[in-house]
Amino acid sequence: MATSADYKLGEYAFARGWFAVANSSEVTRTPINVHYFGQDMVLYRGESGRVVMLDAWCPHMGTKLGSGETSATTTAAFFMEGDNIRCPFHAWRFGPDGKCNHIPYHDGPIPPGARVKPWRVEDRYGIVFTWHDPEGQEPDFDIAPFPEWDDPQWVRWQGLEPLCDLNHPIEIFDNMSDVAHLGHLHGGHAVTYENEYDRHLMHQRQSSAVEDNSSGLFGQTYSTIAGYVGPGIAFGRFREMGAAQIICVTPIDDGTCRAWQAAMVRSPSGVVDDTSRAMRDKASALFGGGLLRDGEVWAVKKPALHVMQLPSDGPFRQSRQWYSQFFNPRTKAAEILAPITGVHYAKGWPPFTPVDAAAE
Numbered sequence: 001m002a003t004s005a006d007y008k009l010g011e012y013a014f015a016r017g018w019f020a021v022a023n024s025s026e027v028t029r030t031p032i033n034v035h036y037f038g039q040d041m042v043l044y045r046g047e048s049g050r051v052v053m054l055d056a057w058c059p060h061m062g063t064k065l066g067s068g069e070t071s072a073t074t075t076a077a078f079f080m081e082g083d084n085i086r087c088p089f090h091a092w093r094f095g096p097d098g099k100c101n102h103i104p105y106h107d108g109p110i111p112p113g114a115r116v117k118p119w120r121v122e123d124r125y126g127i128v129f130t131w132h133d134p135e136g137q138e139p140d141f142d143i144a145p146f147p148e149w150d151d152p153q154w155v156r157w158q159g160l161e162p163l164c165d166l167n168h169p170i171e172i173f174d175n176m177s178d179v180a181h182l183g184h185l186h187g188g189h190a191v192t193y194e195n196e197y198d199r200h201l202m203h204q205r206q207s208s209a210v211e212d213n214s215s216g217l218f219g220q221t222y223s224t225i226a227g228y229v230g231p232g233i234a235f236g237r238f239r240e241m242g243a244a245q246i247i248c249v250t251p252i253d254d255g256t257c258r259a260w261q262a263a264m265v266r267s268p269s270g271v272v273d274d275t276s277r278a279m280r281d282k283a284s285a286l287f288g289g290g291l292l293r294d295g296e297v298w299a300v301k302k303p304a305l306h307v308m309q310l311p312s313d314g315p316f317r318q319s320r321q322w323y324s325q326f327f328n329p330r331t332k333a334a335e336i337l338a339p340i341t342g343v344h345y346a347k348g349w350p351p352f353t354p355v356d357a358a359a360e
C-alpha cells in the first residue's frame with residue numbers, strides 16, 4: 001500500500017471534493033456507520049427526510065454513535081427524535097448541526113464542547129455525497145451534473161454497485177489518461193484520443209473499435225466522452241449507445257479507496273418500461289464487467305509511484321498534476337494548473353473525432 005505522501009501528491013492525505021458515501025436507499029431512520037477519509041461517521045435519515053452525517057465519536061466518553069443495538073436507548077422511542085440521534089451509552093442527543101441539544105439526566109447548561117463534526121451531504125441521483133475539505137471551507141465546485149437523471153426518456157440507475165475496495169485512488173484515476181490499455185486490457189482499440197484539463201474538470205474523449213468479442217460487440221465503433229469532476233466522481237457518456245455511467249471513488253484510509261459504478265440508458269422507444277430497464281441492466285453489467293478487468297490488475301499490482309511514460313502513452317504525468325490540485329491548499333491551484341491547462345494528445349493518436357460525427 002502506498003499513501004498520498006508516497007505519490008508526492010501534496011500537503012494533504014485526503015483530497016478536497018465531493019465523494020459518494022452511500023446509496024440513498026441505504027440511509028434510513030436506522031443509523032449506519034461508515035468509514036472514509038480515515039474517519040468514522042454515523043449516517044442516518046432524519047424524520048424530515050434530511051440525510052445527516054456526523055463524526056461518530058461521542059465527546060462525552062467516546063462511544064460510537066450508531067452502535068449499541070441492544071442499548072436501552074437505541075431500543076427506546078426517543079432514540080431518533082426529529083432529525084436528532086442519541087448516543088447509546090448515556091443518551092446524549094445530537095442534532096444535525098452536531099451539537100448536543102439534550103442530556104436527559106442533566107438540567108444545567110450543555111458544555112459548549114459537547115459537539116461532533118457535522119458533514120455537508122447532498123442526496124442526489126439516488127446517491128449520498130459528502131464534501132470533504134482539509135481546509136474546512138465551502139465547496140468551490142458542484143457535484144458532477146447528470147441531466148439524464150431528470151430526463152423522462154432515460155432509465156435511471158438503481159444505485160451504485162461496489163466494484164472493489166483497494167489501492168490508492170490515483171491508481172483508478174490513472175485509467176482516465178491510459179490510452180494504450182483500452183486495446184490491450186479492454187479489447188477496444190482507441191482510434192482517436194485526447195485529454196483536457198480545465199480547472200476542477202478533467203476530460204477524456206475517445207473513439208474506439210471493439211476488437212474482441214467477449215462483449216458480443218466485435219467490430220462496433222463507439223465514442224465516449226468521459227472525465228472527472230473533482231477527484232471523487234467520474235462520468236462516462238457513450239454517445240452511439242445512448243448510455244451514461246458514473247464511477248465514484250472514495251478514499252477509505254490513506255492508500256485505499258472504494259470504487260462503485262452505475263449506468264443509465266436512453267430508452268430507444270422514449271418510454272421507461274421493462275425492455276428499456278433490461279437494456280439499462282445490460283449496460284450496467286457491461287460497464288461493470290469492463291471495470292472488473294481493471295480491477296483484476298489493481299488487485300495485484302504494485303503502486304505506480306512513478307510512471308515510465310512513453311510519448312505514445314496517455315498524459316499520465318499531466319493528469320496526476322491536475323489531480324494533485326485537490327491535495328493542496330486551493331490557493332496553489334492556479335500554479336499547479338498553469339503548465340497543463342488545455343488539451344493534450346498521445347503520440348500516434350489523432351485528436352478526438354466522434355464516430356457519429358453527424359450527431360454533433
Ligand code: FES
Nearest residue numbers: 058060061087090
Ligand atoms: S458516551 Fe455518549 S452519552 Fe456518554
Ligand SMILES: [Fe+2]
Nearest residue numbers: 175181186294
Ligand atoms: Fe480501464
